[in-house]
Amino acid sequence: MIEVNELSYHVCSKELLQRLSFEVKSGELLTILGANGAGKSTLMKLLCREITPSYGNINFRGKRLQQYTLPELAKQRAVLSQQSTISVSFIVTELVMMGRYPHFEQVPAARDLEVVQLAMEETGITHLSGRDYNTLSGGEQQRVQLARVLAQVYDCPDACLFLDEPTNGLDLLYQQQMMELARRLADKGYCVICILHDINFASRFADQILMLKAGRKVAMGPPVEVISCENIHETFSINVKLMACEGYSCPLVIPAMSQNKL
Amino acid sequence: MAMFVLLVGTMVLSSCIGAVSISFAELTGILGKQAGFSGTTHFKPQQAAVLLNIRLPRVFLGVLIGAGLGISGAAVQGLFRNPLAEPGLIGISSGATLFAVLMIVLEVGFFRSLSGISGFYALSLAAFTGACITTSVVYRLSVRNGRTVTTTLLLSGIAINALAGAFTGLLTYMATDEQLRTITFWSLGSLGGASWETVTGILPFILIPVAVLPLIAKSLNALALGDAEALHMGIDVRNLKRIIIVLATIAVGASVAVAGTIGFIGLIVPHIIRMTFTADNRLVIPGSALLGAALLTLADLLARTIVVPAELPIGILTALIGTPVFLYIIIAERNKSNI
Numbered sequence: 001m002i003e004v005n006e007l008s009y010h011v012c013s014k015e016l017l018q019r020l021s022f023e024v025k026s027g028e029l030l031t032i033l034g035a036n037g038a039g040k041s042t043l044m045k046l047l048c049r050e051i052t053p054s055y056g057n058i059n060f061r062g063k064r065l066q067q068y069t070l071p072e073l074a075k076q077r078a079v080l081s082q083q084s085t086i087s088v089s090f091i092v093t094e095l096v097m098m099g100r101y102p103h104f105e106q107v108p109a110a111r112d113l114e115v116v117q118l119a120m121e122e123t124g125i126t127h128l129s130g131r132d133y134n135t136l137s138g139g140e141q142q143r144v145q146l147a148r149v150l151a152q153v154y155d156c157p158d159a160c161l162f163l164d165e166p167t168n169g170l171d172l173l174y175q176q177q178m179m180e181l182a183r184r185l186a187d188k189g190y191c192v193i194c195i196l197h198d199i200n201f202a203s204r205f206a207d208q209i210l211m212l213k214a215g216r217k218v219a220m221g222p223p224v225e226v227i228s229c230e231n232i233h234e235t236f237s238i239n240v241k242l243m244a245c246e247g248y249s250c251p252l253v254i255p256a257m258s259q260n261k262l
Numbered sequence: 263m264a265m266f267v268l269l270v271g272t273m274v275l276s277s278c279i280g281a282v283s284i285s286f287a288e289l290t291g292i293l294g295k296q297a298g299f300s301g302t303t304h305f306k307p308q309q310a311a312v313l314l315n316i317r318l319p320r321v322f323l324g325v326l327i328g329a330g331l332g333i334s335g336a337a338v339q340g341l342f343r344n345p346l347a348e349p350g351l352i353g354i355s356s357g358a359t360l361f362a363v364l365m366i367v368l369e370v371g372f373f374r375s376l377s378g379i380s381g382f383y384a385l386s387l388a389a390f391t392g393a394c395i396t397t398s399v400v401y402r403l404s405v406r407n408g409r410t411v412t413t414t415l416l417l418s419g420i421a422i423n424a425l426a427g428a429f430t431g432l433l434t435y436m437a438t439d440e441q442l443r444t445i446t447f448w449s450l451g452s453l454g455g456a457s458w459e460t461v462t463g464i465l466p467f468i469l470i471p472v473a474v475l476p477l478i479a480k481s482l483n484a485l486a487l488g489d490a491e492a493l494h495m496g497i498d499v500r501n502l503k504r505i506i507i508v509l510a511t512i513a514v515g516a517s518v519a520v521a522g523t524i525g526f527i528g529l530i531v532p533h534i535i536r537m538t539f540t541a542d543n544r545l546v547i548p549g550s551a552l553l554g555a556a557l558l559t560l561a562d563l564l565a566r567t568i569v570v571p572a573e574l575p576i577g578i579l580t581a582l583i584g585t586p587v588f589l590y591i592i593i594a595e596r597n598k599s600n601i
Binding site: 045048049050069070071072073074075077078079081086087088089090091094095098099101102106152 | 343344345477480481483484486487488490491493494495496497498536540541542544
């Protein structure tokens with residue numbers, strides 16, 4: 001689905017990403033973990049072609065990412081960015097309909113209207129359809145945006161979804177619902193790439209975890225393989241304890257007692 | 263649709279009322295005769311002359327300029343993702359004003375013929391050139407690595423506006439009393455220069471933006487979510503911004519060139535539509551053209567009838583009518599959100 005080879009990106013002389021290589025298949029949920037400034041967002045921008053790599057290349061569905069036209073790409077991958085405010089007020093359905101923009105010229109077809117409904121059902125926001133986006137709570141806004149992103153690639157069963165910290169600002173229930181939805185989409189065949197901060201959430205839902213530190217790959221693989229005290233210490237510079245938990249293949253990660261004397 | 267009816271209604275009303283009054287039946291009679299039908303309605307030749315040579319061009323000019331100002335206001339607000347933006351912000355109006363004032367003050371020999379039609383054209387052309395120059399300077403300043411940075415666009419717009427304003431001020435300072443009067447009237451705006459020549463002259467400059475901008479309304483909606491989001495939806499954001507700026511300059515530059523600076527239409531018309539109907543640009547863009555046209559025609563009707571036989575500069579009227587309406591909408595909106 002996505003193959004990344006020797007990917008590097010630098011601004012002036014500052015290396016933001018260095019020689020990164022990995023592969024994601026369709027049907028997989030990949031989460032990217034890393035401290036602030038580790039290059040997670042830069043990587044995501046490169047993957048969705050917001051910026052161009054300095055070195056290396058990205059193959060998307062067997063073809064160089066740069067060879068796609070923007071409208072072509074829009075039908076095969078969608079991006080949920082971190083929340084931003086919208087100065088103009090749109091009705092929820094109008095906003096979700098924007099996800100269908102790559103699919104019609106001036107007037108939405110019957111299928112577009114149908115997909116908007118389906119995407120809203122999938123994200124559980126049908127009851128909000130007539131509301132003004134700006135009057136919604138942060139969690140509701142995030143789900144509306146997700147519905148828009150979902151509507152964009154609804155017809156493409158093996159499309160790619162990029163989620164940049166989708167659980168940010170959501171309460172525990174919505175965080176869980178968001179990740180369950182991401183998981184469900186991956187099971188349907190979508191390739192989902194997701195930046196997360198919560199290691200336990202990542203290991204609970206992801207097929208693969210990519211750990212980044214200062215633009216380099218620390219580890220990549222299934223959660224059971226990469227979740228270790230060493231990897232986490234290297235990635236986040238924190239000490240943690242792992243706790244096996246009944247019914248879960250991957251151990252839980254909890255902060256270790258501070259070693260520093262007060 | 264309702265707005266289209268409103269526009270046609272205003273046009274008819276505006277054609278009929280004036281120093282020489284013409285009834286609706288007489289209006290259709292005159293127009294019918296022009297179209298080749300031998301109507302039964304009788305009208306005086308004077309009425310026909312006034313309608314065909316004076317009033318109709320003026321009504322059409324008002325429609326064109328109003329549509330141009332309204333639609334470019336809506337487009338520019340979409341571009342900046344800011345409902346407070348207006349075409350003047352990126353230097354269109356100030357550039358046009360500076361060049362027009364430059365013509366009036368410096369070309370003293372030329373100035374004498376300004377009352378004639380050639381002088382009028384020269385002034386318009388200068389204003390249009392000025393608009394293009396300032397806008398392209400502002401646009402170039404704000405392009406970095408091939409990307410248009412909206413904040414920089416806004417800031418350089420403010421800077422260029424200040425600079426153009428300073429030069430205009432300097433020229434005003436140098437101007438003679440007679441020139442000052444011309445400058446003042448020009449900067450207050452008027453449709454008094456209307457003739458079939460001016461109408462056909464600016465027709466393409468208005469028609470192109472009015473025809474093209476509604477087609478990119480969808481992209482403008484996407485742009486409201488953010489540059490990156492629009493890009494992810496497959497929209498060539500850089501190209502989109504360029505198109506909007508060029509079209510807005512064409513429309514506003516041409517309007518300022520012919521009628522001077524007419525404020526408020528570009529700012530409030532898109533607002534009225536957004537607040538009464540929807541923020542969906544697919545309606546806001548064409549709606550702004552229609553409502554802008556209707557509003558300016560109406561304002562012009564008032565401008566030339568309210569102090570007969572004299573005539574009020576239309577810029578004063580648009581501000582006089584526009585501001586209370588605008589404030590009313592804001593207050594109504596505020597009260598609604600309190601509930």
